[in-house]
Amino acid sequence: MAAAAEPTEGRPAPRRADARRNVAAILNAATECLAKNPDTNMAEIAAAAGVGRMTLYGHFPTRAELVDAVMTRTVAHAQQALDAVDISGDPRQAVARLVAGSWQIVDQFRNVLAAAERELPPDRIRAAHDPVLDRVFALIERGQQSGAFRADLPLPWLTTLALTVMHAAATEVSAGRMTADQAPSIVTSTLLAALTAPADYA
Template sequence: MGDMPNAATGPRRRADAERSIARIVSAARRCLSGDPNASTDDIAKAAGVGRMTLYGHFHTRADLVEAVMVDALRDGDEALSAVDLTGNAQDALDRLLDSSWSVMAESTALLTAAQGTLPAERIRQLHAAPAQRVEQLIRRGRDEGSFRTDMPITWLVNAVQYLLHGAAEETRAERMRTEEASRLITATVRSLLAAPPDPDGTVR
């Protein structure tokens, strides 16, 4: 008669599977951050698993890329949640942009991988939390009278995000020095959001 299943077999197998998944996602983050076109073979090799194991956990490349995006954005959200967003909206936004830049280089490479794999709507959903922080600060700045009100807020939020990703791409391509990026982003966003003066010279 065969051996009866051990009561610990189920939990042990789940723990093994979770470790395998974590190893694959970690390897995929490293690979896709360096090369958004990295193949699943490259990722499996970096994770130290076979193709069958990788596809056992992630049936498609899209499944794996989404898991990587979720993992990276969760880490980014944890870092940004620690930023002090109290006080003057402009100063708070400066602090948020400075902290956002610290995680943007990896995020931009992963975004490139995602854009070739995931639907645009899913990418927007995954980036909802970072966008919401920017939107809340812009709304506060408008209420304070320091940010412009003559453009749609969704356009301004998107413009800020495009600037962050664009600057990250410039540094990855070595067209901009990393130490310049934060200063240039802050200056550009300040200029973009500044309330324009009315014809009589007052700021609105």
């Protein structure tokens, strides 16, 4: 029970405040459950949130809607964490720092991403990442303008590529084909190469 939402002067809490508390409890519990196991079901999430299943389904009529809300919240969390990453200066080094910072979060919430990939179409996953993709877009655009990155491929494609390569690495780690420690340098090497036309292309 959050102090800010306590009923005042002995009156019962308004229903809307209850609903807000329930939604917050559900999202916290769902994030924690899905981060441990991407296959956690609705009954387990309701139990972890301390709400009834009717309440859970009242707020999130399908598991896909709940997973979508958890993913959106995780991206918002990532957005805050990435504010601390310096993406000024040399664009190549900025990409390396952004990949390292993003990987911390992608790795921590790798199972939330796996749950999303099982429940939601790729385009929905991309759309939910738009807030963080704006940052990537601006950095690649700056690199293209300074000549550090190739300008012969469309900027939206290179932005999509950054997300795709990062998420592919998360899937490789989940599948045991790559370790979480190897991932940031592999993703950085791959992306920097893709962002730079090969020497014998020039």
